[in-house]
Amino acid sequence: MPLHSNPDLDRILAGAHHDPHGYLGAHPAAEGATVVRALRPLARGVTAVRATGERAVLAHERDGLFTGVLPGTGPYRYLVTYDDGTQQADDDGYRFPPTLGEIDLHLISEGRHELLWRVLGSHERTLDGVTGTSFAVWAPNAQGVRVMGDFNAWNGAGHPMRSLGSSGVWELFVPGVGAGTRYKYEIHTRDGRLLQKADPLARATEIPPATASVVHTSAYAWGDAAWMASRGGDACRRSPMSVYEVHLPSWRPGSTYRQLAEDLPKYVTDLGFTHVELMPVMEHPFGGSWGYQVTGFYAPTSRMGGPDDLRHLIDALHAAGIGVILDWVPAHFPEDDFALARFDGEPLYEPSDPRRAHHPDWGTLEFDHGRREVRNFLVANAVYWCTEFHADALRVDAVASLLYLDYSRPDGNWSPNEHGGHENLDAVAFLQELTDTVRRAAPGALTIAEESTAWPGVTRPTYEVGPDGFGGLGFDLKWNLGWMHDTLGYLAHDPVHRAWHHHEITFSMVYAHSEHYLLPLSHDEVTHGKGALVAKTPGDWWQRRANLRALLAFMWAHPGKQLLFMGQEFGQGAEFDHDGGPQWWVLDDSWPAAADHRGIRSLVRDLNARYRATPALWELDSDPAGFAWIDASHAEANVLSFVRHDARGRPLVVVCNFSPVVRTGYRVGLPDAAAWREVLNTDAARYGGSDVTGSGTIRPEPAPRHGRAQSAALTLPPLAVVWLTPDTDDGGRDDLDG
Structure with a gap:
């Protein structure tokens, strides 16, 4: 058959051949010679040569295909000449076997x-x-x-x-x-x-x-072997865990990963957080998506440096004793035509049914979690970040949108599962495979679910089947978005109206031990017109700051881990701006209210220090034995009180006054102890408060109250939270007292 009508060549030149190696490269010829075919569309001439000296000038057949017969067998190279007369030697990629076994x-x-x-x-x-x-x-x-x-x-x-x-x-x-x-x-x-x-x-x-x-090959030499060998896994449930959430591109605008490695560990260490959570660092085309519309699932964003620069940042955080949580987005991906959408011309990573493929909220495409290769792509990606980048946890975004076939979809725009229900069985299987695989393949790494519904068993082991017939999803922690919604809703009311909404601040304890929870005050609460945390509460500037301080101390004392978004640790007044970053200037002396903002940051620092030193606040987080109400019903006073216990029964008493009224002689039933002392008061002058305090030794009286044999009359500061611990024999001071 004449060469010009060769169908193999026609398909190769059209880019539509499944096996170009079967035609290009070297192929046996008669008498121990070799036929070589080189495709060099930009070349003027090609010569095939062996190290032993044999050579053959290849004839140009058509469209960049050069052919000839080369004496002998074995390795060879090409000498390629171009129109400008330059010549280069290169090897023939079509003589090598596949690199996948x-x-x-x-x-x-x-x-x-x-x-x-x-x-x-x-x-x-x-x-x-x-x-x-x-x-x-x-x-x-x-x-x-x-x-x-x-x-x-x-x-x-x-x-x-x-x-x-x-x-x-x-x-x-x-x-x-x-x-x-x-x-x-x-x-x-x-x-x-x-x-x-x-x-x-x-x-x-x-x-x-x-x-x-x-093309990238890592050359990074990690220095965190001891950290990786001892990172906690599900021991986090019985350990202190407070998280500082960061949008890396805007935390210090213009900084590189290497520069952030100098500043971020110092800042987080100074404030006493145990972990940072990084909003998605995977490559994304639009900065305004904050990383939640990922196109490069295996590539860190190049905006701040290369992959090894991100490794250096994570290594530096580990060296400072800080765990790293990466926000991870397996629910959806953008429709950009250069990326995953209709990758090979047809639905591949997304479902073929457009009702399932298009996410109605975000203008994105959902993954086809029922396709095994797609599940593999995502599960391996999770392992990749936990092993290749030493991430200590993945916060899995938008889990609720995965679990329900009718999520944000009206009737007629979704079809039920094989049992007639709205549960996405493929997504359930995917999440179970994800959590089990990460736990096995990346020892010590955690998975954390951002799940906004009452789906049962999010943090239950996958092998335990619940009354709903589903196994647990296997996550280590779940974001408690109910707590966040109710608590912020309660504090948004004017104190005079809070009595009628008291259930909002207490309801979370009805289900607090049904899952292993993390309490989030995340970026979601300070974006899209919602305002900063300090702007969510009523009153003048003093009252808003007092409300914020009380919120933070209530959060740190409530069962569950804590997460706080950057800028909120010093009470900035504006909501999140991904271009400008936190309002660091409000901490400068030139800012009129700088002392107020520094006071809030001092409170966060002290909350973290006291929290880490108080096992009652974390050792029994998931055990009902670790919490008891003292009084949850004093709605008309906007007051609630409770006690936390550690595994040895040592108590911490928390009294919250969400009213702007100073309450003197307020009697609270206390656990048995000869004396108590105030170890935290959000109204302290150093935090910007009015310094109403009951500091000093508090000696209970044998006056029954709240079902307890003894009680004490306290002075409750306005819009404030106080923590009390049993006094010690050394006069009540410890290494956290100023």
């Missing part, structure tokens, strides 16, 4: 490759003494795939990839390509279109708005 392909097809990032994506390699980069991408609906980039002047015609059996994986080794090379995949769809797509498994990207993937 049969076990890899089997695991990918089964959706069970927990180290997926090690075989898909781009990887620098040395094969048979030749250095280069292998490329592998999952695109099962494609007619053909080519790789294009800096190394071929963004013309993929010379680098068609091969399909590896029925796995849907396309692969090619390109000699001479190394770290820093930009690339994309050119995908020939079944309907004849050519798409240019970034690599779903790329581990580095260009700086947005540029969208190319970048």
Whole structure:
């Protein structure tokens, strides 16, 4: 058959051949010779040479295809001449076997490759003494795939990839390509279109708005081996955990990961938080999404540096004794045409049913959690961040949107599951696989659910089946969004009206031990016109600050871990601005109210110190034995009181006065102790309060109150919370007293 009518060549040149290696490269010829075919669309001439001296000048057949017969067998190289007369020697990528083995392909097809990032994506390699980069991408609906980039002047015609059996994986080794090379995949769809797509498994990207993937090999040497060997896992439920939530690009606007590694650990250590939670650091095209519309699930955003720079930041936080939680988004992805949407020309990562694919709230596409390869992509991604970047926990975003088929969808826009219900059974299975796999493959790493409904068993083990017939989801912690909503709702009322809403501040204890909870005052509460925390409460500037201080002390004393978003630790007045970042200037002496803001920050510092030193506040967080009401019913006074206990029964008494009235002689029933002392008072002058205090030794009287044999008459400051502990034999002072 004449060469010009060769259907194999026609399909290769069109970018629609499933096995270009079967035609290009070296193939046996008669009498021990080798037929070589080189595709070099930009070349003027090509010569094939062996190290032993044999060579053959290849004839140009058509459209950049050069062919010839090379004497002998074995390795060879090409000498390629271009129109400007330059000549370069390069190796033939089509003479190498696949870089993925049969076990890899089997695991990918089964959706069970927990180290997926090690075989898909781009990887620098040395094969048979030749250095280069292998490329592998999952695109099962494609007619053909080519790789294009800096190394071929963004013309993929010379680098068609091969399909590896029925796995849907396309692969090619390109000699001479190394770290820093930009690339994309050119995908020939079944309907004849050519798409240019970034690599779903790329581990580095260009700086947005540029969208190319970048070849990257980590050279980072970690220094946190001791930390990784001892990080806590589910022991967090019995340990102190207070979290500072950060949007890295705006915490110190313009800073790099390396610069943040100098400043962030010092700041968090000074305030006493045990963890930071980083809003999504995965690559995203639009900064205004704050990282929640991810296009590069395996690549840290390049806005602040390279992947190893982020590793350095996490290492620095670990060196300071600070755990790192990464916000992680497995529910949806944006529709940008360079990324995952209709990746190979057809729905692939998203469901084929448009009613299931399009998320009605966010203008994004949902993942098809029922497809095993998609589940594999996400579960391996979770393991990737916990192992390759040493993340100590993943906060899983928007879990409720995963769990319900009718989430934000009116009747007629969703279809029930096989049992006629609205539960998304595929998503349930995905979440169970996720939590179990992270727990096994990344020892000590946690999973935390942002789940806004009453779905039962979010933090129950997956092997325990509840009365609903579902196993637990297996998360270590769940955001207590009910507590957040009710508490902020209560404090938004004028104190004169709070008596009629008292149930809002006490209701959380009805279910506080049904899950393992984290109490969030997150970025969600200070964005989109909601105002800063200090602006949510009524009254003048003094009253608003007092309300905020009382909220924080109530939060730190309530069962559950705590999370506070940046800027709220010093009571900034404006809501979150992702361009400007926190209002650091309000802490400067030149700002009229600087002392007030510094006072709030001093309270947060003291709350964290007292919290970490008081096992009653965390040791029995998930055990009803760790909490008891003293009085939850004094609604008309806006007062409530309770006691926390540690595993040895040692108490901490908390009394909250959410009224602007000073209450003198307020009698509170107390646990048995000869004397008590005030260890925290949010109305203290150092916090910006009015300094109404009952400091000194408090000696209970044998006057029954609140079902207890003894009580004491206290002075309750206005809009304030006080903590009391049993006095000690040394006069009641400890290393936390100023």
